[in-house]
Amino acid sequence: MLNTSDGNGNSPQDPVSVNVGGEVYTTTLDTLTRCRDSMLGAMFTGQIxxxxxxxxxxxxxxxxxxxxxxxxYLRSNSLDLPEGFKELELLKREADFFQIRPLLDEIRRHETGGGTASCRAAMLNVSTESEMRVLHFNLKRGPENYELRSCAxxxxxATVFCTSRVVLELLCxxxxxxxxxxxxxxxxxxxxxxxxxxxxxPCPDELPRDQHQKHGFRELRTESGTDLRDSRAFMEELLRVALCEGFRVDSVFPDPSxxxxCSALRFVRY
Known part of the structure; x- marks a missing residue:
């Protein structure tokens, strides 16, 4: 069953996860309420x-x-659509439903050829590196029994540079x-x-979770909930985003095949 936030006694808190028609997005309250007089703003300020x-x-x-x-658009105040975008009417209908009037104005300018197509050109660079570290920690076996353990x-x-702030925020x-x-x-x-x-x-099986957190380590996962176990998984997710946003691969180092x-990758979008 679906529950209202009031029924649960819970109000939105950052970060906010929103399921829109089966697609889950994670963002902040500030972004969702950027247009306070919109229906979306009313939803996340307790009015609806x-x-x-x-x-x-x-x-x-x-x-x-x-x-x-x-x-x-709410994140960057800029309408950044992929090349050949064919659902402008649907986007306009959704923007009208949420009553985001500045976005509706931007869509109308885009329809008449005055949109932000000239701002689409961008470059995206990413490089990855990794190193092994050996941790020594005490594993508690009893009230006064500790065992010294080591774990690698x-x-x-990953360092990402993009000339488009919109794409960078999308990656975040x-x-x-x-x-x-x-x-x-x-x-x-x-x-x-x-x-x-x-x-x-990533936390190895032989390392207790509390020790992993004690050393200040953090795990990273994708929006879909998949934990990134290595840089290969990161590159795979990055490729999905970049290609979906209209970028093409420009160079791969060290092995293009x-x-x-790879350890370094460059994309361009014209």
Missing amino acids: PLLRDRRGNFFIDRDGKVFRYILN VRVYV ARFSYVARDGPVLPQPSTARQNCLRLEWV DILN
Whole structure:
């Protein structure tokens, strides 16, 4: 059964997971309420009761595929559509349902040829690296019985640079760190414009979870809930996003024939 947020006594808290027609998006309250006078803003400021699905996500019975463009518009105040986008009428209908008037104005400008197509050109670079570390920890066997153990963990780092801030924020929404209080979305660097740095450490079976957290390590997972066990899994998810956003692969290092196991990858979009 679906439950209203009022029935559960729970109000939305960051990060917010929203199930729109079966597509689950993770974002923030600030993004969802960016247009306070919209229906979407009213939903997440307590003016309109919300439903929850069986997993606790807020549920909205609308088209989930095009909602991504609505969400990205709220994040960046820019309408960024893929080349050859054929569902503009559907997007306009959804924007009208949510009563996001600035987006409706932007769609109308796009229809008349005054949209943001000139801003589509972008470059996306990603590099990955990893290193092994050996941890020593005490494993409690009894009240006063401790056993010294050692365990190897691999630390993965991915550095992403994109000239499109919209695409960078989209990537942030596709990954999340695993934390005790719920998923934590990564954020672009404040020091380096258009740069995102992700660092994660998968927890080996022989390492207790509390020791993993004690050393400040974090696991990373995709929007669909898949844990990233290595850099190959990260590259696979990145490819999905980049190709869906109209990018094409420009260069692969070191082996162009083994794209998922590469250490550096560059995309371009014209």
